[in-house]
Amino acid sequence: MKRRILALMMGAVLAISMTACGGGDSAESSSESAGEEATADASAERCDAYAAENPGVSIDVKGPTSETAFDEQQNMIETDLNSGAYDAFIISPLQADTVTTLISGEEKPIIALDTDIDAPEVLTFVGTGNENAAAMGGEAAVEAAKEAGWEEINAICITGVQGETTATARLNGFQKGIEEAGGTFLADETQYADAVADKAVTSMEAIMQNHPEGVAIICANNDDMAIAAARAAAGNAAYENTIFLGFNGDKTACEAILADELDMSVAQEAYNMGYLSVQEAVKALEGEELEEFTDSGCDVVTSENAQERLDTLNSYLE
Known part of the structure; x- marks a missing residue:
């Protein structure tokens, strides 16, 4: 019997991490950047391989x-859980607490993707562990700031939607990594920019106005925001040596790092996430017991390894 699995994604790269799996369906995404289109194509190749x-x-x-379309995702989950059309569900939640309530009592296998869902119905969480991954990036950013000559290493984060689970985990991770590496995280000056580049520019302008002396590290919830912030600061001598840190490590980020428009990015293995989430769902359908956490891996992309990662991403399109 053919197994049918539904993947409910969040948006941006995660929304397209399984594009075209098992029959050419496409996930919707709020972003149309060239880097994310390339990620979609590469992910399709990997998922087609699994389907084959x-x-x-x-x-x-x-x-x-979008990442703020909470009601839209809630309606999708409610409709599809009750449809009887699927054997298993892969959910990347916008609001994990809400999803916990929605899936209560569901007996079919549920896999949490990228953001964990605290519910007994969830058999495994597939992802990088956003907080730990961001902490790795924060530590690397402090070391880079020291090498850039900063003596006072202060950091400000431009983040996503206030209270959103993934944004909060990355924010906490950045703070943890920066502080453990000896930097100072200015938590009271966190900028909430709804995870979009345009608002990140506005946030960066506010930071430059409040800190004309410069800030050693600007970390952002995603790469688009980090790149936008770096471009907004271009030409400001006080921010010439600022370390701009993003999160995702997609093709656009690698190209920006190689062009000196971004310093580093925490790289999620989005391809692994999509592939592993399907793999775990199939295991559950076959009666296997799953581990509570399935680590898809992460890395920090810098000028030293950006070309290698870019080549790897491009190889998925060949």
Whole structure:
């Protein structure tokens, strides 16, 4: 019997991490950047490979139109849980607490993707562990700031939606890594920019106005925001040696690092996330017991390894 799996994604790269799996469905995304389009193509190649190896698995991918479309994702989850059309569910939640309530009592396998869902119905969480990954980036940023000549290493974060689970985990991780490495995280000056580049520019302008002397580290919830902030600061001598740190490590980030428009990015293995989440769902359907956490891996991309990572990402398109 052919197994049918639904993947409910969050948005941006995660929303397209399983594009075209098992039959060419496309996830919706609020971003149209060239880097994310390339990530979608690469992910499709990987997922097509899984589908080719497992012809008995069919995957549908859906996602809300933005990272703040909470009601839209909630309606999707409610509709599809009650449809009886699927054997298993992969959910990347916008609001994990809400999803916990929605899936209460569901007996079919549920896999949490990228952001964990605290519910007994969830069999495993597939992701990088956002807080630990961000902490790794924060530590690397402090070392880079020291090498750049900063004596007072202060850091400010431009983040996503206030209270959103993934944004909070990354924010906490950045703070943890920066402080453990000897830097000072200015938590009271955190800028909430709804995870979009345009608002990140406004946030960066506010930071420069409040800190004309410069800030050693600017970390951001995603790469688009980090790149936008760095471009907004270009030409400001006080920020010439500022370390701009993003999160995702996609093709756009690698190209920006190689062009000296971004200093570093915490790289999620989005391809691994998508592939592993389907793999774990299939295991559950076959009666296997899953580990509570399935680590998809992470790394910090810098000028030293950006070309290598870019080559790897491009190789998925060949």
